[in-house]
Amino acid sequence: MFTKLFNNTDLINKGFKMGKMKMTKQNLIFAVFGLMILASCTKSVPYKEADPNTKGDQLVDKTIVSDKDSVLLLATSMQAASRSSKDALPYSSGENKRVKLEVTEKFLRVIETEPDPRFAANSTNDKLVLQIPIAHVQFQCAKDKFGECTNTEEEAKDIPWNQKNQIRVKFDETVSGQLDILPIMISQTEGENCYDLVSARLINSSITKEAINFQIERTFKTKMNCLKELNQLSDATVTAVFHYSMVRLESVLSKDFKVVSYPRGSEDENSFGFFSSTRTVLDKDNNNSEKSAVQVMNHWNPNREEIVYYLSDEFAKPENKVVKDLTYKTVDNINKGLEIAGVKFRINLQEPAGKVSGDIRNSMIVLVEDPVESNIIGYGPQTEDPLTGEIISARTVMFLGTIKKFIKNTYEEIRMHKSEANAARALVKPQVTLSESLVANLNMKKQSQLMAGPANLEALVAKNVSGKKAAKPIAAPAINKETVSPKALIAKLSRQVNPEMTGTDVVSRLKYQLHAKNCAFEPSTENFSDGISKKLMDSISDQALPWDQLDEKAQAEMIAIILPEIWVPTLIHEMGHNLGLRHNFKASADKENFLTKDELQKNNIDHDIPFSSVMDYGNDLKALPVLGKYDIAALKFGYLRQVEIQDVELNSENDDKKVLQKKMVIITTTLDALMAPYKPKPGALKITEVKPYGYCTDDHLGINADCKQFDLGSSLTEMTQNAIKDYEAAYKTRNLRGGRASMSLMDDPSYAARMMSTFKNLRILMELTERINKTYGADSNLWQTHPYLIDLKQATLLAGTFLVKVLLVPDVTCAVGMKEKPSEITQLINIANISDRALSCFEIDLNPKYVMIGQTGKFLNSKKDPKSTNPYLDQIDVRGIWADKVAAARMLLNRKIGIFSMDAFGHDSFINMPDMKEDIQSILIALMQNNIVASLPFTLADGSVLPLEVHYDLFSDQVIETPLVLAAMDERGTPPAAKKAAADHLGVNANGKTQLQEVILKVIANEMVDTSGEHEQDKAFALKFEVEKFNANFNAQLTKDVHTIVINGTRFAASEANKIAFDAIEDYQASTLLSTLERDKVIEIYVAKEEEKAMPETATEVEKKVWELNKEILKNFLIGVIQEPQFYSRLLNIL
Incomplete structure (x- = not known):
């Protein structure tokens, strides 16, 4: 108590200073006694500190933060965040930095100092990381009018800021001085600016000599143009806690830690994967060279217990x-x-x-x-x-x-x-078959040689190695094949960095x-x-x-x-x-x-x-x-x-x-x-x-054939087989609603991007094959002897065949039979022709004399369940696979795929793979002409799956509806050019529906003519998909080998080089003529020509024209290879 009095009361100090008389022993006793009485009195008059609310919760002794030489380690992170936000990633971390603290008049500045001592003298090389507003304060005993302490604390106003001993820190007003990569905050860094800050409040803070920690809860409002999906208005409000932590380096770093060099691109980095820290140290001559990057391995101190x-x-x-x-x-x-x-x-x-x-x-x-x-x-x-x-x-x-x-x-x-x-163990194979008439019709169509399908490609895959003689390489090997070992080349091509x-x-x-x-x-x-x-x-x-x-x-x-x-x-x-x-x-x-x-x-x-x-x-x-x-x-x-x-x-x-x-x-x-x-x-x-x-x-990732997430397989072939299997197996979870809260048409662009990414992983196999072909040549014996190249070739065939088969998936098609023969399929009918509301063939009520045997295919366009109670237009229950087909066409035929190291090396596509070229070309032509035959998986009523080879429609039901995202652009008044760019990105028409064949045509038109001159032979293939169009009144001088026809005011002209249009004009004319006769009459004429009988004299003018036709044309008309005139009219218009 005496010490407190002597140290804290001016009155007593003054009293002692006034004591000038010479004290006697008696006076000294009285003085001490007086002090004891005074000390006793002070117990009832305690020293009154300033109101804590006035001081503020963040009052800090300035000595804790004023050491300019002390280095701290700073780390930022997001802690808890609103679960409804996709952009919030709770507990994710930012970059770690070495920093120092700098106290100015208005701010506590967190500075990342210049790491190179050669340039440290220039303070502008220091980087501001955080800027925290502060106020300098000091408290003292308030004095009365006589200048004496009143035992009440007050804030000193007359002391210069730099002499005050404390600071009040306003953590909630912290501003980042660098590009912020924490979730939500990153939106501003990326330039999207999707979030407006509504409020910020300090959750808690702690400042000690060893560490500074504070948490700020920030609430943001999402801007309308950035909202992709909103279950309720409150979801546009996002709250997240951001934690800032700084620790004195000497308190956390080990004295016996040894730095491990981990050079970029070294065998170390390519053999064992550790996180690393990289900094740039300019060379002696101040140049930034390959040697300037210093990279060290991130690891714990191995000496710790x-x-x-x-x-x-x-x-x-x-x-x-x-x-x-x-x-x-x-x-x-x-x-x-x-x-x-x-x-x-x-x-x-x-x-x-x-x-x-x-x-x-x-x-x-x-x-x-x-x-x-x-x-x-x-x-x-x-x-x-x-x-x-x-x-x-x-x-x-x-x-x-x-x-x-x-x-x-x-x-x-x-x-x-x-x-x-369990179904496989049952060993009971379904007895379902096609009717005799369907089988007979199929066989005749196949004999016409106008049909095509993936059967040959599937056979190539099944043989494990191609039986075809390899074609000569398109270009001379870029490297002497004799001096490059397959092992070295494969190792190099397997370490491509994205x-x-x-x-x-x-x-x-x-x-x-x-x-x-x-x-x-x-x-x-x-x-x-x-x-x-x-x-x-x-x-x-x-x-x-x-x-x-x-x-x-x-x-x-x-x-x-x-x-x-x-x-x-x-x-x-x-x-x-x-x-x-x-x-x-x-x-x-x-x-x-x-x-x-x-x-x-x-x-x-x-x-x-x-x-x-x-x-x-x-x-x-x-x-x-x-x-x-x-x-x-x-x-x-x-x-x-x-x-x-x-x-x-x-x-x-x-x-x-x-x-x-x-x-x-x-x-x-x-x-x-x-x-x-x-x-x-x-x-x-x-x-x-x-x-x-x-x-x-x-x-x-995304650039190496054997480096993928969520894959299985110890070879490229196994990995490709499993990737294809995963794609097919995922249909139920990917494309069916399955009870999820939202499945929106507005997500079509993101779904399309996923499909492009999925199929691009398969395309990379072809890119790798192309690069090795350029080294050894496509005819090298290594493709038949070297295990890795055999595997790569097989995987490439698998990938290309799969992409073709994606294009050939029909719309949902019902297999119908007669009730008296419930295991015999007599008709294949598109589900929409029976019920435009049904999502499954098995939920359709048929006429009692018919029975539903099975179904195949997937919906091209998205559909909403008629039983759905969801009132929103964008909500669907089945997502169509039109985007899959666009992605498959592009990855099959595009010369460039958006990976620079691959696009710059060559311009091959799957159509340039020697073993696949002829079959892919035939299939694409048959797809344009609606002449596809393929083995399709039919799901039967008991859930079993039975493959059946059939001819099916890939034209009338392959029309892509206008995506809702494009229709929404019209509603928003989007400029036509921007809308067209969005449509081109999706691979569809900006206005109106899009025929699948149009998708194919766009890709071929853009990709077949290679400006590099590397694939001149592909121009002839591209010509097969072209047709000349004129006004009907235009009198063009056409050669005799050109077919021409006028349909609805447009004159179409095609030479034999324009195979699809050439055949279409011929078949349009034949179909138009033959459709004027009864079918029985056409059969009668065909049989007579088959038996080489003469035309009867009683033949009408129309019948005489039919007699002039080749009997193969009559046969193709009768078996359905030649279709109705409307088909050819539509085909010619989209060419």
């Missing part, structure tokens, strides 16, 4: 006990893998303790219970020092609510899988940040369980009801059964990212490094797993629940700096090899440096190499 992870508080809820237990199990699996790899540290998982994931001092597993609209099921970002690459913390975010959304699809996949398996992920432009950087750095895992909605464990299969009954027919209790039981099969592989995948590992999308093809049956059994896994790594995206329930062989090798590489090298003996014929011996070695610098002494001499058959593992990552 443990990484402490905390569970988020949501795990403490009783209803989340199952996933909590699964999380502990998964971490145990990871720790076992770390032990196998020889990594020193382990993950120490702690119970929920109120930790905040945005604070970069915390490593956490976060449970998100909301089903977020973005459909992400997991993140695995880490926080690393951008200079050294040391990971200081990491977060794995698991979206439980979203995972539950996909369990429905998984359940249905399992149910259908069991149903198909500039969309690796470019330095802002769009590429943003894509990398979201998909690669944040490790955003969005599952495939199209095939979530192709192959699954026996245990899971047995847990679902053979008679299981469809998901929508299960009650809530049964659905909850199924969720509990299926959830673990998804949770564990997803969690271990994301925690692999936390350890620094990048995606490995080639793990599904790395068959040599799959776990063996014994290894699976030791890990209590009861089914084969076709992956060598947990870092792949699997489209089934066969993902690894434990670290794979690639993962173990990668951890050894990253944390022990060890790799396995092996001496191998090569087979000179086919690149096969025999391992002679192997050993583990230490990497002191890089793999390139390690292996330099082992560089083989040209032609050497014994070499030393790093044990190979299949590896590719996000940078390689």
